[in-house]
Amino acid sequence: MRKKTVRRKSVGKKKKVSAFYRNFKIFSMVLVFTLVLMAILYHYRNGLAYYFSFKTDKVLKEKAESKRLSDIRNHQVLGSLNGKSVGIDVSEYQGAIDWEELKMIENDYPIHFVFIRATVGCDRLDKKYKENWEAAKEKKLIRGAYHYYRPDENSIEQANLFIKTVRLQKGDLPPVVDLERMPDNQSMEQLRLGLRRWLKRVEAHYKVRPIIYTGEKYYADFLKKEFSEYLFWIANYNFYRENIEEDWLFWQFTEKASVTGITGNVDVNIFNGDLQQLQFITVD
Template sequence: MKFSISAALTLILAAIEAEAAVQGFDISHYQATVNYQGAYNSGARFVIIKATEGTSYIDPKFSTHYTGATNAGLIRGGYHFAHPDSSTGAAQADYFLAHGGGWSGDGITLPGMLDLESVSSKPTCYGLSTSAMVSWIKSFSDRYYSRTGRYPMLYTNLSWWTSCTGNSNAFVNTNPLVLARWSSSPGTIPGGWPYQTIWQNSDSYAYGGDSDVFNGDLAGLRRLASG
């Protein structure tokens, strides 16, 4: 059987790409029980855990999830579900930081993540103009940075980011992108980011929550956690 150089190169590149990705997942109180150790044993190395919403809601499972993830050896961090219509970005960053969203350069804590998406009970963009939304996100991001020395990751999808920020590229050089697209590939990257740092590729993960993939190797994931 003939085996061309190009075919061999394709296989090598595919192997490199497969190695340069780390499985993870994200969870909230909707996952009452999570098999953290099972996830770790299967190859997962990180988890992002819901901590807060707005300035009045703390996820009741956050502490349990955070402790369980830590005990299993997972790199972990918190996320905040944004309510841009209810208070300033800075106020919500402060609330997030006060209730689990902090960061320290210990190598096992991810920078906090700001979850930007629509909810059915609200207007798609929470009634804000694209410029007002960008300003709101910047307010959150800048406050988080001023208090931790790290910019938060931004979770969003192509449709929301395009509609609600005008596909702004204001965060390309500061905030890692967590891209939500439940598909076989990340697809079009919004906002001028050259690539996604983490890709939420499915709303179902065998050990609980949604499936996330870090766009790099384990050393890169540790660098993200270390600053």
């Protein structure tokens, strides 16, 4: 009986091939990760250079404010303004502002305008409104007043409180309604109806169309279509967003900026145009 010839499998060769591909795959993944990391570091090079450099703070001389990762994005966005006008918004939460020192954002970018909270709901005045409103005028900053809208309160009473409190002058920005909260005791349709009543009442008084401030998601989901005739001031602090959308009038891109003359965090806003264009939209 003839014996069958048994061929031995080349085990070692296969192991060598498998090990080669496994090592090549690991090497490729590390290379891709390294290239992506290098691209990110290069993209944020200006912000990183600022973050890792010595940060001076004219306001807090005795106790310097620690650096934050948000500083990287702040400088990244501000560094790509391309001539756009930049400003801040303030309320009683900023406390006592040293208006003489109020000049620069992150020590490098001049402040052109300031939005000041005037009223809240049906019955509350911002404790620092009058002081801040007059100081901004003396500082020769372009100023604007805004109302914090409470969805579950009477919209006409809220509008009347704002009108009673705010006296716009030539060179001031149009009035602003700040809508952030979702309603508790009414539908979105009722909220839209109340908001429109506020807008119409205020527009009839000042003879200028108000601006609506809100978050990007609120804007996209509930307001963009129904209030397309109005201009919007949008809040979006996401790290990935670095440019203002074409249909936004203002963009509040951070709530954690350092401003000379103010202790603590400050909101910073970019106008979708230069200083001359900003002056063009002010009240006649």
